[in-house]
Amino acid sequence: MIKQAIFIKSAADKTGWIIDEIPEIVFVGRSNVGKSTFINAISNQNKLAKVSQIPGKTRLLNFFDINNGLFRIVDAPGYGYAKVNEKMRMDFAEMMEDYLTTRTNLKGVCMLVDLRHKPTNDDKEMYSFFKSIGLNVLLVATKLDKVKKNDIIKNEKMIKQELKMNSDDQFVKVSSPDKKTVIGIYQEFINLLERE
Numbered sequence: 001m002i003k004q005a006i007f008i009k010s011a012a013d014k015t016g017w018i019i020d021e022i023p024e025i026v027f028v029g030r031s032n033v034g035k036s037t038f039i040n041a042i043s044n045q046n047k048l049a050k051v052s053q054i055p056g057k058t059r060l061l062n063f064f065d066i067n068n069g070l071f072r073i074v075d076a077p078g079y080g081y082a083k084v085n086e087k088m089r090m091d092f093a094e095m096m097e098d099y100l101t102t103r104t105n106l107k108g109v110c111m112l113v114d115l116r117h118k119p120t121n122d123d124k125e126m127y128s129f130f131k132s133i134g135l136n137v138l139l140v141a142t143k144l145d146k147v148k149k150n151d152i153i154k155n156e157k158m159i160k161q162e163l164k165m166n167s168d169d170q171f172v173k174v175s176s177p178d179k180k181t182v183i184g185i186y187q188e189f190i191n192l193l194e195r196e
């Protein structure tokens with residue numbers, strides 16, 4: 001499990017990235033999907049990733065040290081927020097592409113989607129981009145508690161289909177307020193780090 005999680009720094013561009021050999025998992029998802037809540041839940045902290053900052057305004061990569069240098073979580077800005085202007089979208093896309101395509105520390109992606117909804121076009125584009133550059137993805141479907149029992153399997157299938165999800169990638173369903181649902185996640189991160 002995550003015994004220790006510490007915020008290290010934010011970076012607006014490449015000059016802020018950390019130079020060492022520690023592997024990184026980048027967390028992505030559209031704004032409001034529950035990314036900050038999830039990061040807090042898996043690290044047993046209340047305020048590690050600030051929940052509900054002004055949506056879409058965070059244009060920084062945030063680096064967190066996990067278990068004393070075992071790996072890092074890199075929290076990326078939420079994408080697909082309608083209110084950001086074109087310039088902000090471009091800056092975000094540029095920074096993300098730079099990070100995703102050139103960062104040698106990057107070992108995998110933890111991508112969050114809302115279990116209640118169809119993936120957005122942004123979700124589909126992001127996932128297919130990850131696959132096109134050979135990144136392994138752990139898909140985390142959030143807000144399990146908001147989905148009717150009868151819809152859970154149906155929605156999981158729908159999301160996998162919409163994303164054209166690779167069967168080698170793992171799919172997990174969580175409700176961040178319910179700690180039981182995030183217990184197995186740590187092992188999924190380790191598996192992601194150990195995949196080729």
Ligand SMILES: Nc1nc2c(ncn2[C@@H]2O[C@H](COP(=O)(O)OP(=O)(O)O)[C@@H](O)[C@H]2O)c(=O)[nH]1
Binds near residue numbers: 038055143
């Ligand atoms: N019911 C429920 N609400 C959640 C869950 N995860 C996040 N939320 C709520 O969804 C909203 C957005 O969460 P936040 O973590 O700020 O999303 P972010 O923009 O992706 O970082 C907040 O009101 C959270 O309390 C979940 O698993 N279940």
Ligand SMILES: [Mg+2]
Binds near residue numbers: 036
């Ligand atoms: Mg957030």
